[in-house]
Amino acid sequence: MSLDQQAVALKHKEGQDSKTRYLAVASGKGGVGKTLLSINMGKCLSDGGSKVLIIDADFGLSNIHLMLGLNPEKTLSDFFYGRAEFKDILVKVNDNLYFISSGSGIYELARLPGDQILNLVRRLQELSEDNYDWVIFDTPPGIHEDTLMVTSAVDIPVILTTPEPTAVADAYALIKILNRESGVESFYLLVNKAENYREAEKVYESIQLLAEKFTTAKINFAGSIKYRKNIIRRIINQNPFDSSLMEEVYGVLKNMPLNLKLREESFWQRILTKIFKR
Numbered sequence: 558m559s560l561d562q563q564a565v566a567l568k569h570k571e572g573q574d575s576k577t578r579y580l581a582v583a584s585g586k587g588g589v590g591k592t593l594l595s596i597n598m599g600k601c602l603s604d605g606g607s608k609v610l611i612i613d614a615d616f617g618l619s620n621i622h623l624m625l626g627l628n629p630e631k632t633l634s635d636f637f638y639g640r641a642e643f644k645d646i647l648v649k650v651n652d653n654l655y656f657i658s659s660g661s662g663i664y665e666l667a668r669l670p671g672d673q674i675l676n677l678v679r680r681l682q683e684l685s686e687d688n689y690d691w692v693i694f695d696t697p698p699g700i701h702e703d704t705l706m707v708t709s710a711v712d713i714p715v716i717l718t719t720p721e722p723t724a725v726a727d728a729y730a731l732i733k734i735l736n737r738e739s740g741v742e743s744f745y746l747l748v749n750k751a752e753n754y755r756e757a758e759k760v761y762e763s764i765q766l767l768a769e770k771f772t773t774a775k776i777n778f779a780g781s782i783k784y785r786k787n788i789i790r791r792i793i794n795q796n797p798f799d800s801s802l803m804e805e806v807y808g809v810l811k812n813m814p815l816n817l818k819l820r821e822e823s824f825w826q827r828i829l830t831k832i833f834k835r
């Protein structure tokens with residue numbers, strides 16, 4: 558175990574009280590690396606001894622399974638409609654790391670009758686809290702209302718961007734909406750495909766400046782992930798875990814409040830409140 562790896566494992570264990578933490582990776586612009594980094598964050602946390610569930614919330618364009626070369630036969634939608642048990646939609650990556658594909662699940666959930674929503678959400682809460690230390694949501698790009706709902710309900714909202722001006726503008730737009738319309742006050746900004754740390758830091762500073770001026774949000778700098786030419790090869794070979802990338806991801810996780818104090822209201826309760834407010 559590297560030093561960063563040990564620090565991440567310890568940092569999480571310290572705050573452990575059998576409850577589950579929820580993290581979402583969101584971006585304004587597409588293609589910035591949400592899926593790659595959700596998977597690698599999940600792998601780093603699970604290697605540190607945590608049980609991790611990744612939920613591919615990219616309804617319609619799900620692609621975690623493509624990156625991992627594992628094909629789920631059933632999705633969260635099948636679970637919602639009673640066509641599958643929860644264990645049948647779980648895809649095992651290793652003993653500590655699982656993922657599920659949402660299909661159009663979360664989108665559909667909000668459209669079911671109220672008592673059914675209540676039952677399903679309670680069941681999801683039980684399943685998460687009985688089995689996982691972490692649930693990570695890989696969301697679709699943009700400001701779809703379901704992405705806003707999930708990202709504003711998690712404990713750690715990660716906003717991912719690249720240094721490209723269009724991606725930066727869209728990241729800020731997402732932060733502004735999440736802050737003004739969904740009441741999110743604290744964000745973790747991660748800059749992917751950076752040439753170096755300074756470049757990423759400049760992106761952070763520009764977003765931070767705007768956020769300070771026009772929102773009430775606090776932007777925390779989660780760090781920088783280098784552009785790597787070889788990543789595309791790994792993705793083609795369906796093995797997205799890269800040791801040097803994972804070292805950087807450990808550094809990023811160290812910047813996040815992995816042992817944060819849990820709020821009174823759990824993630825799933827916050828989701829319920831949001832669904833019923835619509």
Ligand SMILES: Nc1ncnc2c1ncn2[C@@H]1O[C@H](COP(=O)(O)OP(=O)(O)OP(=O)(O)O)[C@@H](O)[C@H]1O
Nearest residue numbers: 587588589590591592593698750783784785788789
């Ligand atoms: N650090 C990196 N260095 C080089 N290429 C990268 C890096 N991160 C991601 N990529 C490449 O960027 C592309 C998009 O990555 P990924 O699918 O993870 O993005 P995404 O944000 O999930 O996309 P979408 O918005 O479509 O869901 C992939 O081809 C991946 O290889």
Ligand SMILES: [Mg+2]
Nearest residue numbers: 591592615620
């Ligand atoms: Mg994706």
